[in-house]
Amino acid sequence: MTIWIPTLEDDTPRYRAIADAIASDVAEGRLQPGDRLPTHRELAHALGVTVGTVSRGYAEAERRGLTTGEVGRGTYVRGATSLDPWPEQPTESEIVDLTLSLPVSIPEEATALAETLRQIAGDARIGELLAYHPESADCRQRAAAAKWLGRLGLNTGADDILVTAGSQHGLTVALSTLFAPGQVVLTGELTYPSIKSQARTHGVRLRGVALDDQGICPDAVERACRMEPKPAGLYLVPTLQNPTSGILSEARRRALGRIAEKHDLWIVEDDVHAFLLPDLPAPIATYAPERTLYLSSVAKCLAPGLRTGFIVAPPALRARLLTGIHTTMWMPPPLMVEVTTRWFVDGTADRLIAAKRAETERRQQLAQQILARHAHRCHPLGYQIWLELPEPWHTDEFVTQARKRSVIVIGAGAFSVSRRHVPHAVRLSIGVPSRPALERGLKVLDDILRAQAPPLY
Ligand SMILES: Cc1ncc(COP(=O)(O)O)c(C=O)c1O
CATH class of the missing domain: 1.10.10.10 (Winged helix-like DNA-binding domain superfamily/Winged helix DNA-binding domain)
Incomplete structure (x- = not known):
């Protein structure tokens, strides 16, 4: 032929x-x-x-x-x-995965990494990146981080900063330093899933408190502090609460700081999303510096693969936290911290964040058009959407129907602290798929909900 x-x-x-x-x-x-x-x-x-x-x-x-x-x-x-x-199974490229809580990735970041690695390769001090750093990172790197975090209102210097391999690592160090097994730590009744598994690992008991559109309600925290056994801490995400996207107002941040002082609570303030948004109220750590351990990371605003995060803590805790870092990994890899440092100093971080914000905003606008008729919570610059399922949907039915049509979402159970409080809702993370794939996936979800009721199996 x-x-x-x-x-x-x-x-x-x-x-x-x-x-x-x-x-x-x-x-x-x-x-x-x-x-x-x-x-x-x-x-x-x-x-x-x-x-x-x-x-x-x-x-x-x-x-x-x-x-x-x-x-x-x-x-x-x-x-x-x-x-x-x-029958044909969907191929990997047809699946729209909305589960991964990752920021939008943009082509410029790979180019920036290549350029920064070239600069590091040509630097006469490159060998210093092969050394141990007893202080978690060298002084220059910690000073750059302090200046960067200063933009959020934190008044810190190099000696106040501990460098971790991301916020999750910071959380491990915080839990093992601050709490003994059996102690109670409060958190939102819906919370970042990793705190649930980390609490189990450390033997810490989590108690959920009410959330509203802003996030944690100070009244609910105050009430929980009067219950036995008395809580020893409060873990929260003040900016773009995971999964509902609330942002605590300045008044709430101050109120939570006061409650921590009154009830001797340690606040673990996980502010991984702060650099995604402009014009935020100052962190709780600025109102209650002696009771707050502040966690930050570049995972959400720059790239999770940099594995670079920071702890700002009261001076009295510093030595114990450093021991926690040494115990878990001695220090984060200096090469990764160096890339992050250079991006802070030479303006790359600002440029990448601006590009990510623009792309995230476009994606949120797309999502608003497609999901307009369904109740949901999100922020115009955040990359997560909390989709509340109408009657008669149950979360697992919706997750199953979506999966059958190659769209993967996470049900509320992953975020619920108590098995008694599991709302009918799913979290959608809109940062990972390409924009056309995201559009396709969101249209499938809209289509499923428009059918009004799950099928009978
Ligand atoms: C609230 C919160 N904290 C921490 C992390 C993890 O951050 P990192 O990658 O810096 O460990 C995430 C990631 O999803 C998160 O949502």
């Missing part, structure tokens, strides 16, 4: 369109069992796509049982009897 050149469907990814074309040409007899398909290079040239796209298309056709291929021998159409009888 002459070289087979398919006509590709327009609105499908190229590699899938190639596999689809093989399937329809086999079904309609244009391709016969035993026919040899063009080489990857020939077809790529004929279709004006890359050789990689053709290889992926052929691999997909083989996965569906349409073809068989051997390196060096070519790709052949299989006999009809050998076709895969099972």
Whole structure:
């Protein structure tokens, strides 16, 4: 036969369109069992796509049982009897994963990393990055972090900063330093899932307190402080509360600081999202510096792979926290801290944050258009959406229906402190998929909810 050149469907990814074309040409007899398909290079040239796209298309056709291929021998159409009888499973690229709590990633960040690594490679002091740093990071790096955190209103110097491998690491160090097994720590009745697993690991008991649109309610904390056993601490996310996106007002931050002082509570203030938003009230750590351990990280505003975070704590705790850092990993890798430091100092961090904000805002606008008729909570510059499910939906039914249509979301149970308080809601993280995939995924969720009721199975 002459070289087979398919006509590709327009609105499908190229590699899938190639596999689809093989399937329809086999079904309609244009391709016969035993026919040899063009080489990857020939077809790529004929279709004006890359050789990689053709290889992926052929691999997909083989996965569906349409073809068989051997390196060096070519790709052949299989006999009809050998076709895969099972319906097609969604491929990885069709799945829209809205579970991962990650910031929007932008192409500029890879370029910035390459440039910064080149600069570090040319620096005569590069060898210093191979040393142990007993103070968690060197003084210059801690001074840059102090200046960076100063933008939030924290009045700190290099000696007030401890550098961690991210906020999650900071949380481990905080829990093991501040609380003994069996002690009670308060947190929102919906909270960051990692505090639940970390509390279990440390033997700390979590008690959930009420949240409203702003986040933790000081009255609820005050009430919980009068209950036995008395709580020893309060863990909270004051900015873009995970998962409901509340932001504590200045009045609430002050009130929580006062409650901590009155009831001898340690506040663990996990402010990972602060640099995503402009014009925030100052951290609780500025109102109750002796009772607050402030955690920050660049995971959400720059990149989680930098694994760089910071603890600002009262001086009396510093030695014990440093021991906690030494015990868990001695110090975060200096090379990663150095990249972060240079980004703070040379303006890269500001540039990347501005680009991320712009892209996040676009995605939130898209989400608002698609989800407009459904109750949800979010912030125009945040990358999470708390979608409240109307009657008669139960969370697990909705999660299952979404998964059947290749959209993955997290149900409220992951965030609930108590099994008694599990609202019918899911969290959507909009930072990870491409914008077209996000649009597709959100439209699927809208479509499911518009059907008004789950199917009977
Ligand atoms: C509230 C909160 N704290 C901490 C983290 C983890 O931060 P890091 O990657 O710096 O450990 C997350 C990530 O999802 C988070 O949502």
